[in-house]
Amino acid sequence: MIGYTSAEARPALERLGSEAWQVALSYLYDEQAQRPVAPESYGEMRQHLFGNRGLPARAPVEPTNSVDILREFQDRLAPRQFNAAHPRSFAYFTPPPLVMSIVGELLTQWLNQSVDLWQAGPSAALIEEEVVGWLRDLLEMREGSWGVLTSGGVMANIMAMTLARDVHLQRRLSLSSHERPRGRALAGVRVYTSDQAHFSIARALSVLGFPRETLHLVPSDDHFRLQADAVAEAIAADRGAGYLPLAIAAVAGSTNTGAVDAVPALADLADREGMWLHVDAAYGGAARLSRRDAHRVPGLQRADSVTIDPHKWFFQPCDIGALLVQRREDLRSTFMSRPEYYRASYNSEEALNWYEYSIEGTRRFRALKLWMSWKHLGTTGLGRLVEHNNDLASYLSERIAESPEFEAVPALPELSVVCFRHLPPALRHARNSNQEELDRHQDQLQRALEISGEAWLSTTRLRGRTYLRAGILNYFSTADDIDHLLQTLSRLGAEVGGI
Numbered sequence: 001m002i003g004y005t006s007a008e009a010r011p012a013l014e015r016l017g018s019e020a021w022q023v024a025l026s027y028l029y030d031e032q033a034q035r036p037v038a039p040e041s042y043g044e045m046r047q048h049l050f051g052n053r054g055l056p057a058r059a060p061v062e063p064t065n066s067v068d069i070l071r072e073f074q075d076r077l078a079p080r081q082f083n084a085a086h087p088r089s090f091a092y093f094t095p096p097p098l099v100m101s102i103v104g105e106l107l108t109q110w111l112n113q114s115v116d117l118w119q120a121g122p123s124a125a126l127i128e129e130e131v132v133g134w135l136r137d138l139l140e141m142r143e144g145s146w147g148v149l150t151s152g153g154v155m156a157n158i159m160a161m162t163l164a165r166d167v168h169l170q171r172r173l174s175l176s177s178h179e180r181p182r183g184r185a186l187a188g189v190r191v192y193t194s195d196q197a198h199f200s201i202a203r204a205l206s207v208l209g210f211p212r213e214t215l216h217l218v219p220s221d222d223h224f225r226l227q228a229d230a231v232a233e234a235i236a237a238d239r240g241a242g243y244l245p246l247a248i249a250a251v252a253g254s255t256n257t258g259a260v261d262a263v264p265a266l267a268d269l270a271d272r273e274g275m276w277l278h279v280d281a282a283y284g285g286a287a288r289l290s291r292r293d294a295h296r297v298p299g300l301q302r303a304d305s306v307t308i309d310p311h312k313w314f315f316q317p318c319d320i321g322a323l324l325v326q327r328r329e330d331l332r333s334t335f336m337s338r339p340e341y342y343r344a345s346y347n348s349e350e351a352l353n354w355y356e357y358s359i360e361g362t363r364r365f366r367a368l369k370l371w372m373s374w375k376h377l378g379t380t381g382l383g384r385l386v387e388h389n390n391d392l393a394s395y396l397s398e399r400i401a402e403s404p405e406f407e408a409v410p411a412l413p414e415l416s417v418v419c420f421r422h423l424p425p426a427l428r429h430a431r432n433s434n435q436e437e438l439d440r441h442q443d444q445l446q447r448a449l450e451i452s453g454e455a456w457l458s459t460t461r462l463r464g465r466t467y468l469r470a471g472i473l474n475y476f477s478t479a480d481d482i483d484h485l486l487q488t489l490s491r492l493g494a495e496v497g498g499i
């Protein structure tokens with residue numbers, strides 16, 4: 001049945017809703033709670049999911065009833081998810097979603113608004129304006145600032161670099177307001193970022209047509225932070241060689257270690273040099289939710305543009321990212337267009353048409369889940385969850401510092417990411433001559449942990465060496481879970497190394 005108008009439709013829909021919610025709760029209690037991920041390797045999972053040949057099935061020609069589809073979901077898919085809500089899931093930047101956000105997502109799908117032209121999502125457009133206002137206030141951005149929700153941080157970073165090109169470079173090259181810098185006008189431009197920046201900054205410059213050498217990677221300091229002195233030196237050398245320093249792309253909460261670049265000093269430098277400052281606070285911006293921890297991400301309000309992703313540390317289900325800008329006109333002048341099929345009988349100049357502020361066209365009603373869950377917990381409640389994660393990260397580092405078996409880099413986390421490695425006794429004392437063996441050991445340990453189902457963390461490379469990486473964006477985790485993680489790693493470390 002696909003209709004809702006017949007007499008039997010409503011009870012059938014009520015039944016389906018209740019069955020679907022039961023399936024969701026079975027997933028929560030029977031699967032999420034069991035282990036962070038399935039133990040299967042990639043190849044095994046393809047076989048178990050698709051059958052022996054490991055190939056996807058053809059499109060269904062005949063119908064199947066909803067009960068069977070839900071059963072198939074439960075049997076085949078539910079056991080093969082990444083379970084961010086497991087208390088020992090110390091994942092990338094995927095949080096367990098807040099229940100009120102899930103309810104918001106459910107309603108979003110029922111409403112199916114297209115938040116591009118005002119009329120296609122009338123109240124959704126205004127709720128997005130409201131939620132973006134909350135984000136701007138959180139970062140203490142000035143009057144006249146603006147923002148737009150995006151699919152995530154990559155899209156927000158691409159849009160920010162588009163503004164640096166079409167607003168700032170246009171100005172620097174003294175082009176008329178109709179001329180956009182393209183082709184040869186992009187040669188000789190430099191954009192500065194650290195070796196810890198997210199890959200999307202490089203991707204943005206590439207898709208925007210900048211030559212490869214535009215990105216000037218400046219080495220981060222011992223704590224993986226970009227310092228203004230190092231950027232100033234790079235700018236001076238580039239100016240001497242005849243290049244045009246255009247923008248600094250800093251990060252507040254790096255993907256690797258949660259490092260926060262020296263944003264206030266970089267803002268001073270950008271001011272002095274007449275450069276665009278973008279801050280990628282996709283993850284770290286959420287620290288502003290906490291009065292106690294807001295100081296850990298200073299200076300965001302001084303950037304020309306800021307990326308902030310509620311689907312990271314605001315505990316929202318994906319997708320919802322955001323780009324915030326100091327001047328509303330920067331976004332509108334960059335993305336404005338007036339296709340003939342978006343004509344309207346009302347005064348569309350007056351109405352809020354989000355497609356005029358974004359690369360994207362059809363956009364989901366992303367704001368609803370954040371609007372509902374922010375109301376539900378308040379800034380205070382959300383901030384408490386962030387504090388809890390920061391406290392757990394500090395606790396994990398303290399436990400590591402006390403143990404000869406582990407080593408964290410950096411020793412203290414700035415936010416809620418902890419990178420560390422296990423040092424088996426045989427390799428502990430001659431670390432420098434055993435680096436490759438140590439690297440292999442971390443990979444083996446990560447896989448052993450995954451198979452054990454006791455906990456999950458990823459690995460990364462820092463200064464060319466392999467580390468375990470715990471991203472703590474999980475409000476279900478406790479200090480006991482941290483202890484359990486280290487005990488398990490210690491036990492598995494002895495087993496995998498045979499040492």
Ligand SMILES: Cc1ncc(COP(=O)(O)O)c(C=O)c1O
Nearest residue numbers: 093152153154198254255280282
């Ligand atoms: C610092 C930072 N910026 C940007 C992104 C990209 O965000 P998304 O994957 O939501 O597009 C990430 C993702 O982890 C990130 O850590």
